[in-house]
Amino acid sequence: MPDRAPQPVDRQLPTDEARDLFSLVRELVQREIAPSAAEEEDAGRFPRGTFSLLSESGLLGLPYDSDFGGGNQPYEVYLQVLEELAAARLTVGLGVSVHSLACHALANFGTKEQRAEHLPAMLGGGLLGAYCLSEPSSGSDAASLRSKAVREGDDWVITGTKAWITHGGVADFYTVLARTGGEGARGITAFLVPGDAEGLSAAAPEKKMGMKGSPTAQVHFDGVRVSDARRIGDEGQGFAIALSALDSGRLGIAACAIGVAQAALDEAVSYATGREQFGRPIADFQGLRFMLADMATQIEAGRALYLTAARLRDAGRPFSKQAAMAKLMCTDTAMKVTTDAVQVLGGYGYTADFPAERYMREAKVLQIVEGTNQIQRMVIARHLAGPETR
Ligand SMILES: Cc1cc2nc3c(=O)[nH]c(=O)nc-3n(C[C@H](O)[C@H](O)[C@H](O)COP(=O)(O)OP(=O)(O)OC[C@H]3O[C@@H](n4cnc5c(N)ncnc54)[C@H](O)[C@@H]3O)c2cc1C
Numbered sequence: 314m315p316d317r318a319p320q321p322v323d324r325q326l327p328t329d330e331a332r333d334l335f336s337l338v339r340e341l342v343q344r345e346i347a348p349s350a351a352e353e354e355d356a357g358r359f360p361r362g363t364f365s366l367l368s369e370s371g372l373l374g375l376p377y378d379s380d381f382g383g384g385n386q387p388y389e390v391y392l393q394v395l396e397e398l399a400a401a402r403l404t405v406g407l408g409v410s411v412h413s414l415a416c417h418a419l420a421n422f423g424t425k426e427q428r429a430e431h432l433p434a435m436l437g438g439g440l441l442g443a444y445c446l447s448e449p450s451s452g453s454d455a456a457s458l459r460s461k462a463v464r465e466g467d468d469w470v471i472t473g474t475k476a477w478i479t480h481g482g483v484a485d486f487y488t489v490l491a492r493t494g495g496e497g498a499r500g501i502t503a504f505l506v507p508g509d510a511e512g513l514s515a516a517a518p519e520k521k522m523g524m525k526g527s528p529t530a531q532v533h534f535d536g537v538r539v540s541d542a543r544r545i546g547d548e549g550q551g552f553a554i555a556l557s558a559l560d561s562g563r564l565g566i567a568a569c570a571i572g573v574a575q576a577a578l579d580e581a582v583s584y585a586t587g588r589e590q591f592g593r594p595i596a597d598f599q600g601l602r603f604m605l606a607d608m609a610t611q612i613e614a615g616r617a618l619y620l621t622a623a624r625l626r627d628a629g630r631p632f633s634k635q636a637a638m639a640k641l642m643c644t645d646t647a648m649k650v651t652t653d654a655v656q657v658l659g660g661y662g663y664t665a666d667f668p669a670e671r672y673m674r675e676a677k678v679l680q681i682v683e684g685t686n687q688i689q690r691m692v693i694a695r696h697l698a699g700p701e702t703r
Pocket of ligand 1: 411443444445446447451452453454476477478479480521529678681682683684685686687688
């Protein structure tokens with residue numbers, strides 16, 4: 314009994330341009346990313362060349378203004394591209410999402426001069442970005458961060474340690490949140506720091522459960538000097554900028570999660586239609602058929618939710634609540650679907666000979682990054698019931 318080959322996702326794309334873009338993305342994924350993904354992840358190799366290729370192909374600046382080198386694509390298109398990339402290799406899909414997050418501050422809060430000077434290289438000139446909010450002692454409570462930026466004449470001197478930084482040590486630029494004023498959210502300012510700045514160094518990458526090809530490292534700022542021209546937005550506006558970036562970034566994580574879940578479902582269907590027990594394909598057994606049906610339904614629901622949030626964003630309407638809902642639901646779906654995929658493959662699912670176990674390890678991190686799913690519930694509840702009273 315032959316395995317049933319996965320069908321490409323039937324996507325709703327708004328324009329012919331977006332459809333052409335998808336042909337390019339699928340071709341690139343099949344040629345450059347999918348064939349080596351398992352081996353590269355196993356070896357923990359960071360795919361720098363792939364990011365250069367994505368930049369050359371215009372895929373590192375898709376949702377940004379074409380006047381500054383971006384692709385001018387609506388978020389609903391950009392997110393579906395992320396989904397395709399993440400399905401092939403999460404290190405790449407999430408890497409693009411984090412790069413986009415790192416560009417958000419300058420693209421949306423920078424002056425025209427700053428955007429003209431830096432954005433073209435960031436969006437399509439081969440540079441790769443990192444976003445530095447978390448610290449060893451401030452994760453969910455990000456507004457309590459301690460890294461400091463002190464004004465000295467026309468410069469700022471940044472000192473402190475950032476934790477868990479995706480692309481830490483390999484990024485060409487770092488969007489950094491540092492304290493310039495008193496305690497709390499209002500004392501934080503954003504800066505754009507070049508990767509080769511004196512005093513900037515990265516620790517050895519963390520040894521992670523999954524996404525091993527994506528370096529995650531502490532980044533130390535030891536008296537890093539940047540000019541005031543690299544301050545983004547007003548003094549004290551940094552936390553609002555960081556949260557605005559995260560609203561959009563969370564949608565990227567949601568799309569990546571659906572990509573991983575879709576890849577796991579495809580693997581499960583293909584295996585279940587090929588593997589025989591009791592003289593029949595295991596896909597004949599209702600116990601598994603219903604499991605596959607539930608997995609597919611959860612994926613479609615997740616995709617629909619992130620697209621709803623994206624379309625609100627594209628229409629210039631508030632989307633923060635829906636972004637938190639999409640991040641929560643899509644990443645929980647990825648965890649559930651990938652766990653079920655391992656179950657469908659039985660003992661083989663528990664081995665590295667099949668990608669199901671990799672998808673399961675990758676899904677876990679998506680419930681944690683860019684606000685844990687507990688934090689997403691807090692965000693949603695605040696939209697419903699207002700801020701907590703104490
Ligand atoms: C692979 C990876 C890549 C990352 N990349 C980046 C990056 O590029 N840039 C960056 O800035 N950060 C990055 N992070 C950091 C990530 O955003 C944080 O790990 C996350 O925000 C959680 O912070 P924490 O790990 O300090 O956990 P904590 O905040 O210590 O939370 C621990 C647990 O307590 C729960 N918790 C905390 N507060 C509450 C509350 N009020 N109510 C209920 N539960 C609560 C959390 O949900 C969690 O379960 C990355 C993390 C990982 C693992």
